[in-house]
Amino acid sequence: MSTATGNRAIIVGAGIAGLATALRLRQIGWQPLVVERAPRRRAGGYAVTFSGIGYDAAERMGVLPALAERHITPDKMVYVKPDGRPRFAVPGPTVRAMLGERALNILRGDIEDVLYEAIREDVEIRFGTTIEAVAQDDDGVDVTLSDGTVERAALLVGADGLHSATRRLVFGPEEKFRLDLDHMTGVFMLDRLPSSVEEGTTSTLTDTGRTLAIISLGEGRSAAFFGYRTDRPMAELAEGPQTVLPRVYADMGWAAPDVLAQLPAAESVYFDTISQMVVDRWSRGRVVLLGDAAWCVTLFAGFGSSLAVAGADRLGDALQRHPGDVLAALRSWEEELRPEAEKKQKLGRRVKGLYAPSDVFRLWLRDLPLRFASYRPVSRFLQRRLQIKA
Ligand SMILES: Cc1cc2nc3c(=O)[nH]c(=O)nc-3n(C[C@H](O)[C@H](O)[C@H](O)COP(=O)(O)OP(=O)(O)OC[C@H]3O[C@@H](n4cnc5c(N)ncnc54)[C@H](O)[C@@H]3O)c2cc1C
Structure with a gap:
């Protein structure tokens, strides 16, 4: 010693x-x-x-x-419906403007x-x-x-x-x-970007109580991100991602089945309580x-x-x-x-309450600022105000 x-x-x-x-x-x-x-x-x-x-x-x-x-230049954010069609999209320059300098x-x-x-x-x-x-x-x-x-x-x-x-x-x-915030999160790198997701975008589907985002990171890399509500976070942590993520997301639609098929071994998944x-x-x-x-x-x-x-x-x-x-x-x-x-x-x-809203009205409210930012005049205004080059 x-x-x-x-x-x-x-x-x-x-x-x-x-x-x-x-x-x-x-x-x-x-x-x-x-x-x-x-x-x-x-x-x-x-x-x-x-x-x-x-x-x-x-x-x-x-x-x-x-x-x-x-630094990974953030690009377009697309918010999709369960059938994969876009609900709305925030253009890349606006996303970069929102990130700041x-x-x-x-x-x-x-x-x-x-x-x-x-x-x-x-x-x-x-x-x-x-x-x-x-x-x-x-x-x-x-x-x-x-x-x-x-x-x-x-x-x-x-x-x-x-x-x-x-x-x-x-x-x-x-x-x-x-202090448990009654949500779990899971993240892992994907072998390949699901075909329904556009290269260079972050595409997100949120329905009541759960979110799945697929993030294209450039250079052929992409990641899947899960966040959902639960009232038994520690029990689900003990069960592990292989059991829990398919149970929670199997019926979500869009790219969820493709992403779940790529779920790697537990040690390659970040999975924890929030x-x-x-x-x-x-x-x-x-x-x-x-x-x-x-x-x-x-x-x-x-x-x-x-x-x-x-x-x-x-x-x-x-x-x-x-x-x-x-x-x-x-x-x-x-x-x-x-x-x-x-x-x-x-x-x-x-x-916390906005992340995976528990009902459709709260989801609509949560998306309001983003929807607003997706309108072209607002986009242009944000880009000008924040002096970010398109
Ligand atoms: C999905 C997600 C998104 C996030 N987004 C953002 C964001 O946008 N902006 C932001 O600023 N932050 C974000 N964060 C938070 C940020 O990632 C963490 O706060 C930060 O990485 C914490 O780092 P840490 O070193 O304190 O802990 P950890 O990253 O947990 O590191 C702890 C280290 O200690 C090691 N360790 C654990 N136990 C032991 C032990 N007994 N003996 C020896 N070693 C041990 C672990 O292996 C690990 O290497 C996010 C977090 C998550 C989960």
Whole structure:
């Protein structure tokens, strides 16, 4: 066991939050060790909108140009009927105008890729390794890992996502903090774009309580995205995507049968509950949660990856402002970041009802702004106002 704590940090999880934290800590002269449960890096995933404070943070951390290279120019959004005929479509230039200028549309896996490339030379990452026990004293924290080692550090960062083991070990059981928003989501990469979907578009069918979107990502890549209401999210999580997605979507019509026929093995499907984490304080002593482990705002808020990168950047700032005083740094970091995370959580809870509306009237109401944006004069106005080139 090493006894040197000084500026050593152990980071659990090599997702966006963990990798961004490793990069930022390295930039201020810390020595991070990252442990990741998966045997290797994950690829692909779903496309996220990366904007706001996360975009600003990425710029400061020097990774924005590499992220911008992975930007996928969003194109036309088509809303279809169950028979596949279009209900309405929002043209590509309007979609780009709605995204805004300081924002990227990028695969989650590509954000991880860029962060990984930025640290791989300088930071040790142990794949296939997880956290088993934590003990802390006034001077440091001892972390027992599944590879049989015990590592001592000045700081332990739990960036291990919604179902964080760090949180369970140090803060308490997940049920104490999890607020289920009564929806599930599933995402996987498709082998081929269904013939009923136009190349270069995002096509969406929503009927009462469920949504299926097929996203053409360019370069021959496409993804299927499922989101639906349920009153038994944890039970369905246990059942797994192979059982649940066909049960919920088999009778949906349009491209659903084709997409379900391409459903890969469970490990290649992102399938989870849509839940927020409501944690009263994000640190206990020298152990801090960051990213979905701490605040998971959910895809309803559409801001989780941005908050993860901004959280990492600001943690670095706080540690720099409080040299040698990790506890003061963690207090000041949380004070600064919490209002933003709570604002996004509130947004997520508000948007929940609009996602897969429970009846036809609510669906019509939800689509109203998009329908409006699909009209040519409104489209032109939006493009002009937001100064986006067609
Ligand atoms: C469908 C969908 C759409 C989204 N859209 C957007 C969007 O438009 N904009 C946006 O900003 N955000 C969006 N988000 C949210 C965003 O993807 C997440 O908030 C962000 O990726 C969180 O990253 P994280 O690193 O905190 O967690 P995760 O991505 O969950 O990473 C956690 C990592 O920890 C590892 N791990 C887990 N347990 C252990 C353990 N015990 N030991 C070691 N390692 C462990 C995991 O393998 C993983 O690598 C979306 C999310 C979803 C699901």
